[in-house]
Amino acid sequence: MEETVLKLQGLTKKYDNKPVVDHISMEIKKGEIFGLLGPNGAGKSTTMNMICALTKPTAGSVRIFSKEMNTVLNTRQIRRRIGYIPQDIAIHGNLKAWENVELFTSLYGLKGKELKDAVGEALEFVGLSEHRNDYAKNFSGGMKRRLNIACALGHNPELLFFDEPTVGIDPQSRNFILKKIKYINSQGATVIYTSHYMEEIEAICTRIAIMDNGKIIAVGTKEELVSLVTDDLSANMSLEEVFLTLTGKKLRDYAEGDKA
Numbered sequence: 001m002e003e004t005v006l007k008l009q010g011l012t013k014k015y016d017n018k019p020v021v022d023h024i025s026m027e028i029k030k031g032e033i034f035g036l037l038g039p040n041g042a043g044k045s046t047t048m049n050m051i052c053a054l055t056k057p058t059a060g061s062v063r064i065f066s067k068e069m070n071t072v073l074n075t076r077q078i079r080r081r082i083g084y085i086p087q088d089i090a091i092h093g094n095l096k097a098w099e100n101v102e103l104f105t106s107l108y109g110l111k112g113k114e115l116k117d118a119v120g121e122a123l124e125f126v127g128l129s130e131h132r133n134d135y136a137k138n139f140s141g142g143m144k145r146r147l148n149i150a151c152a153l154g155h156n157p158e159l160l161f162f163d164e165p166t167v168g169i170d171p172q173s174r175n176f177i178l179k180k181i182k183y184i185n186s187q188g189a190t191v192i193y194t195s196h197y198m199e200e201i202e203a204i205c206t207r208i209a210i211m212d213n214g215k216i217i218a219v220g221t222k223e224e225l226v227s228l229v230t231d232d233l234s235a236n237m238s239l240e241e242v243f244l245t246l247t248g249k250k251l252r253d254y255a256e257g258d259k260a
């Protein structure tokens, strides 16, 4: 039987008594690239932050690797096995590339040669080896995004959360990142990927949840989602058409202020 790596039950977050994530329940299996697709403000980041124990849920539960994310000990043990790439770039401009990766990787308990090797491998993986001694503040947007990813890879996580990792970067950097995510997945890691870019989700995800107004309104493979809105499977419907039909809304491709 396929192993469940993440299970959400009734996960809810309210701000000022208003739900921004509203009773989400779902399961993600080992080896999936699972896409969470929704417009700005749908609740994607809040969901990810609750899963990674960065935001406290108002209600509901998160189980990762069959352990409840509800005690300090469990959270610490689970965190060593997951990697989180935040939407807001978390690197330090006044540190060199390698220092950034070392700082984050050392938080997971790596030391000495193991730490040095892990930093080198993570920088190599994102194509920044040649810039290892450069200060992050001088990096382009795409390089910053790649360094942000390297910081979450050093400890070799089994489950990775990418929160809109391609916002505001050029197509080359975007392609590079998508290819690398597919590669990480081919090496055995499970990936959860949020985006409001339809084509990215369609290109890399094995299953997709469509989120709107804090709720998961549909979940399945692309073919399963298409079959929810049409009986004509030869219609060759795009994910965007499925989304529009299910939500009645146009997806916004750019968040406020991130238009290139």
Ligand SMILES: Nc1ncnc2c1ncn2[C@@H]1O[C@H](COP(=O)(O)OP(=O)(O)OP(=O)(O)O)[C@@H](O)[C@H]1O
Binding pocket: 015, 020, 038, 039, 040, 041, 042, 043, 044, 045, 046, 047, 087, 196, 255
């Ligand atoms: N700390 C907070 N206090 C109050 N409201 C919040 C807070 N964090 C998020 N929200 C609100 O919760 C809703 C969901 O936000 P969230 O960032 O999870 O959406 P998202 O789907 O990730 O959107 P985006 O694609 O813009 O990142 C938004 O209306 C947002 O304003």
